[in-house]
Amino acid sequence: METGAVQLDRRQRRRQETIEEVLDVAAELMREQGVAGLSIGEVARRMGIRPPSLYVYFDSKNALYDALFERGANLIADAMQTFGEQLDDTLPLEDSLLVSANAFIKWAVEHPEYTQLLFWRPVPGFSPSERAYAPAIRLVELSQQRLALLQRRGLLRDDIALEDIQRDWTVITSGIVSQQLANEPGQPFESGTFTSAIPRVVAMFARQYASTQPTRRARHADKR
Amino acid sequence: METGAVQLDRRQRRRQETIEEVLDVAAELMREQGVAGLSIGEVARRMGIRPPSLYVYFDSKNALYDALFERGANLIADAMQTFGEQLDDTLPLEDSLLVSANAFIKWAVEHPEYTQLLFWRPVPGFSPSERAYAPAIRLVELSQQRLALLQRRGLLRDDIALEDIQRDWTVITSGIVSQQLANEPGQPFESGTFTSAIPRVVAMFARQYASTQPTRRARHADKR
């Protein structure tokens, strides 16, 4: 019994390691060839095995895309969560928005293989499963919570629905990402034409949605 | 001689008609299956011919993508040029920007097959040729000319480089398009979650880049 359980653990661990290696190689391939350029045969070739062996770990190519989608969503959600926890909660509005935008866009531009899979629709016939989509929802909620906090601190206007503010924030950040990746692929975050526009665009957003109310210290919420 | 020339004309016209039919069917396929779902075999099947016959008109699948890129860029550039010529040149800044944004985004959302090919990078290994790219440059210049006109009319700030203003304008419009197409594909322009944000986002842009100088002649609005 004991031995059986240990062997099962070992086997499962070994299996999980192989799965991670497949995902590593697949992500590398998507980075080199573009998301739609992923090929089961090439993954197997680089791993030194035969293509059919991959079907032990993934039922289909779309199942592999699904696992990559889930992994990418978890990676960026984790990155943004860690970033949020380290964030100085006393920063003024524009500074706070600027560091958030920089963190998200930098990750997105430096991981184009996941960004394209997560935020564009490059693979015909592939839709993420509910399971794979869950961490993507977590990412949206994280962004919402950060904006809600700014609203509670009295820095963001509260006469406009948080939902609308978040939508505009998403439009701006994803607009920079998509322009940068489509027009200057491979260009580093620090020197991109569109990533360089982040401060200007964030200033525009901050100016529009900054609270016009004088900020009282430790303000909770009071409508005019 | 005369007969030869006439026959050549007729042959060339016939050839051009076939090419247009191939492009029509290919665009239809990209709309149904996604840009990367285009298949030479399926195009031939729908045209009632054999796949190798298509190679008379296009050297490769990427040559077909190239012709589709050129066609799409010409379609949207023509649409925006016609729109610009009909535009009322006395409109105030925000109105002028709003109708421009609506025209561009409406076209983009209603032609996702061309938009994806033109503004994303969904096809591994495909880059548009110089010839195919030329009308895309014309589109950028059109947008630049419209913003320059607004600047000359004294409506847009002239203390910021036109280039930077245009970059931010591109980020905003393409951000709406990419979010709308990626998150709600198939949703009509009129009822999209992100297309509905156009007035708010354009207002944000107009507020940031409106000239602070009082306009001398035929002034429409005055600040605070």
Next chain:
DNA sequence: GTCTATATGACGATAGAC
């Protein structure tokens, strides 16, 4: 349980007959 060997059918592409 995990792999190899092998097969199927679709794809893009080419050569050559008519």
Next chain:
DNA sequence: GTCTATCGTCATATAGAC
């Protein structure tokens, strides 16, 4: 200009060795 025949590669499926 269109066809048939054919090639190599792809995703995918199954049979069976260890």
